[in-house]
Amino acid sequence: MAKKEKVGAKKDDDVQKKETFVSKTILFFTKYNKFIYGAIIAILVVIIGILAFNRFYLQKQTEKASLLILKPIDEMMKGDSASVMLALEGDDDMDGFLSIIESYKITRTANIARYYAGICYFKLNDKEEALNYLLKFKRKEDIYWAECQALIGDIYDDLEQPEKAIKHYEKSVKASHNPYVTPVTLFKLGQLYEREEKWEKALNAYNQIEKDYYDEYEKMGIERFIDRAKGKLD
Known part of the structure; x- marks a missing residue:
């Protein structure tokens, strides 16, 4: 109760x-x-x-x-x-x-x-x-963003600032799958990784060109760069 x-x-x-x-x-x-x-x-x-x-x-x-x-x-x-x-x-x-x-x-x-x-x-x-x-x-205009980031990467590369160049090349690659811009940017990224002796990352960049951009892959002769990166990792 x-x-x-x-x-x-x-x-x-x-x-x-x-x-x-x-x-x-x-x-x-x-x-x-x-x-x-x-x-x-x-x-x-x-x-x-x-x-x-x-x-x-x-x-x-x-x-x-x-x-x-x-x-x-x-x-x-x-x-x-x-x-x-x-x-x-x-x-x-x-x-x-x-x-x-x-x-x-x-x-x-x-x-x-x-x-x-x-x-x-x-x-x-x-x-x-x-x-x-x-x-x-x-980044209001996605149509220009990938190209802009790639160009910034080019400038930093020219100014011998590889870390900043890599950062903006990576932004460009992530932003777009433009068949004209992206494979070229990936190749530049691979070259920079080589200079920094980051061979696994270089190989990944070259492999992405081979996988996603087959037409450009043949034109760029990317196979020899893939083989070279693999050789450095063996």
Whole structure:
């Protein structure tokens, strides 16, 4: 009987606690309702503002920048130093990559322009400035990411920083299975591993070319590199 009384008392206590909590909650909202409603309205205003910004300003800026970037890309593709410099800096008739980055910095096009600016500096043999732009390129555009990481790897290799080169080559390989970029990057990775005397990793890179990129495998004569790496491991 005493046990039943304890259970009943516990239930009454739980009910009382719930009623107290509800009463306090109602009292809180009654006391601070203006502040709460004001906060909700402020949040809604911010959300609506962000949506309006994206819809009416950012979208128009992106569309405009997307058209402007076509000319410097065409100019850069000509390949000579004068054209590459013009693509980078622009002139009175054309916005260059640098001005697009500055004028449309919050757009995705500005991010793409960073990638192309890095290529231009690389072509102009300014490797430090090329790295400055390529390392700022954000992974929003997967179509360029693997190539960007491979180019960063090339620059670090040229600057005799093999560990950093390996890091970015590996990023490139993991990011894409591009039949034009990936096998070449794997080969460069294998060569770097050889120089660092990491023969097992070199063999893995060469084997991946043989396994996943058969057409390129024959063109690159990768078999002799596989045999050499195996020989070093025996």
